[in-house]
Amino acid sequence: MAFVSTCPVSAFSGDAAHRDLDAIGAPIQPMPADPHIAHALARISPAQIHRIIATLVSFRNRSTLSSMVKNLPPGTGVTAAADWIYGQFQAISAQCDSCLEVHRDTFTQAPGTGPHARITEPTTLTDVYAILRGTDPRQSARMLLVTGHYDSRDTDVMDVHGFAPGANDDASGVAVSLECARALSKLRFPATLVFVAVAGEEQGLYGSRHLAQEAKQQDWQLEGVLNNDIVGGNRTPGDKFQDEHAVRIYSEPVPAAATPEQIRRILMLGYDSDSPSRELARAATEAARTYTGAPATSSRPVASGLEPVLEFRADRFLRGGDHFSFNQQGFAAVRFSEWREDFDHQHQNVRVEDGVQYGDLLQFVDFSYVARVARLNAATMAVLADAPPPPVHVIYPFPKVFVFNNSLNSTTIQWQPGPGTPADTRYEIVWRPTAAANWTRAIPAQKAEAKMTGQGQDATYSVTLPISKDNVIFGVMAVDPQGHRSPAVVPWPGR
Numbered sequence: 476m477a478f479v480s481t482c483p484v485s486a487f488s489g490d491a492a493h494r495d496l497d498a499i500g501a502p503i504q505p506m507p508a509d510p511h512i513a514h515a516l517a518r519i520s521p522a523q524i525h526r527i528i529a530t531l532v533s534f535r536n537r538s539t540l541s542s543m544v545k546n547l548p549p550g551t552g553v554t555a556a557a558d559w560i561y562g563q564f565q566a567i568s569a570q571c572d573s574c575l576e577v578h579r580d581t582f583t584q585a586p587g588t589g590p591h592a593r594i595t596e597p598t599t600l601t602d603v604y605a606i607l608r609g610t611d612p613r614q615s616a617r618m619l620l621v622t623g624h625y626d627s628r629d630t631d632v633m634d635v636h637g638f639a640p641g642a643n644d645d646a647s648g649v650a651v652s653l654e655c656a657r658a659l660s661k662l663r664f665p666a667t668l669v670f671v672a673v674a675g676e677e678q679g680l681y682g683s684r685h686l687a688q689e690a691k692q693q694d695w696q697l698e699g700v701l702n703n704d705i706v707g708g709n710r711t712p713g714d715k716f717q718d719e720h721a722v723r724i725y726s727e728p729v730p731a732a733a734t735p736e737q738i739r740r741i742l743m744l745g746y747d748s749d750s751p752s753r754e755l756a757r758a759a760t761e762a763a764r765t766y767t768g769a770p771a772t773s774s775r776p777v778a779s780g781l782e783p784v785l786e787f788r789a790d791r792f793l794r795g796g797d798h799f800s801f802n803q804q805g806f807a808a809v810r811f812s813e814w815r816e817d818f819d820h821q822h823q824n825v826r827v828e829d830g831v832q833y834g835d836l837l838q839f840v841d842f843s844y845v846a847r848v849a850r851l852n853a854a855t856m857a858v859l860a861d862a863p864p865p866p867v868h869v870i871y872p873f874p875k876v877f878v879f880n881n882s883l884n885s886t887t888i889q890w891q892p893g894p895g896t897p898a899d900t901r902y903e904i905v906w907r908p909t910a911a912a913n914w915t916r917a918i919p920a921q922k923a924e925a926k927m928t929g930q931g932q933d934a935t936y937s938v939t940l941p942i943s944k945d946n947v948i949f950g951v952m953a954v955d956p957q958g959h960r961s962p963a964v965v966p967w968p969g970r
Contacts, residue, residue, distance in 0.1 A: 623648020
């Protein structure tokens with residue numbers, strides 16, 4: 476069958492300024508706001524953020540190594556912090572009729588090797604997480620995950636007794652995960668949400684590595700991992716360059732798990748900015764356009780807004796984070812981080828030296844900023860959990876033998892529904908110039924006269940657009956009747 480076209484394509488004539496990539500479709504528009512999601516985001520509270528971070532700071536030193544120390548003062552150390560986080564997830568679950576499955580995954584990490592090992596004896600680590608199961612049996616295997624790390628450190632990463640408050644790094648990220656759980660647990664989604672606090676980040680990403688490996692071994696269908704690390708919006712007095720309305724989103728350019736042949740093909744096609752992680756980052760920017768504040772002017776968001784800034788590298792220069800663990804297992808994962816870090820307030824002993832306050836203290840956290848980051852995370856999770864599964868087998872269906880002729884100035888794209896796709900799913904074709912950071916134009920598939928053969932999960936869609944694939948990157952998004960969009964999937968050459 477064919478969709479009825481309501482947007483016939485007409486050729487431009489006598490206007491050299493027009494390009495084929497602008498001849499059809501329209502500038503991509505924000506998704507319509509879902510009132511249920513918007514109401515849930517309004518529950519995210521700077522006061523709750525303050526309470527969470529202040530409580531984590533009160534454990535004094537959350538070094539992963541402190542799990543093995545027997546003489547810590549009562550109510551201090553990483554194990555006490557893990558117990559408290561577990562209790563917070565349980566309390567949230569109690570408010571939603573036990574809607575969350577709360578887990579404490581405790582394991583023994585073997586010692587590292589080499590002179591700079593940060594774990595030198597078998598050490599107990601605990602990841603704490605809560606699962607909000609999806610309601611659609613066909614889609615509940617799909618999972619979106621948000622995480623932050625609850626361990627902390629001071630100048631000496633091996634110190635288990637000194638005051639290491641870790642307010643920004645990374646009690647702020649744990650607060651995001653807990654607040655996302657509190658806000659979104661009041662809703663139900665077709666797909667499954669996972670809210671996590673991991674240990675062992677400062678010792679070498681051990682907690683996230685363990686969880687990512689478990690997810691791989693247990694065949695979790697993780698469609699996206701949102702890692703929040705240093706999202707406190709540092710408030711150093713006199714810092715003129717912090718931006719309280721911007722958050723950086725880092726994403727890998729080429730999948731870490733790609734084979735050499737896959738890497739060769741990615742680079743040949745110019746897809747080194749279209750990894751699943753990069754598309755996840757773009758999906759977060761789409762959620763922001765709808766839910767975290769539209770610009771009040773052409774250049775500045777409103778006071779309550781937050782602008783995600785796509786950073787086209789895996790993480791900050793020569794540094795890393797827990798999203799790496801998931802990338803290495805082949806999952807799409809990104810990192811959220813404040814716009815401008817202050818290294819006097821990271822990995823430092825608490826002290827005053829030459830009139831300068833050092834240490835990762837509560838006083839330098841902007842709780843309203845953390846709340847804005849939490850809203851963006853929650854919006855991204857909610858949109859993607861409500862959206863249909865991304866399309867699969869998205870290809871340029873080249874024949875085995877073809878002639879180089881004028882037909883190559885048009886582009887045919889073919890795809891199939893993802894597993895569990897609802898019958899009322901529709902699709903959008905998006906594209907952008909190869910040098911553009913984000914998708915610029917879109918056209919609903921039905922308006923481009925997409926043809927469908929087969930039925931249900933066996934359906935195959937095909938559309939031909941009068942745009943050369945030489946000049947743009949194409950993508951296909953799945954969209955539900957309410958306008959929730961999946962991440963884009965780029966087409967690969969196919970036969």
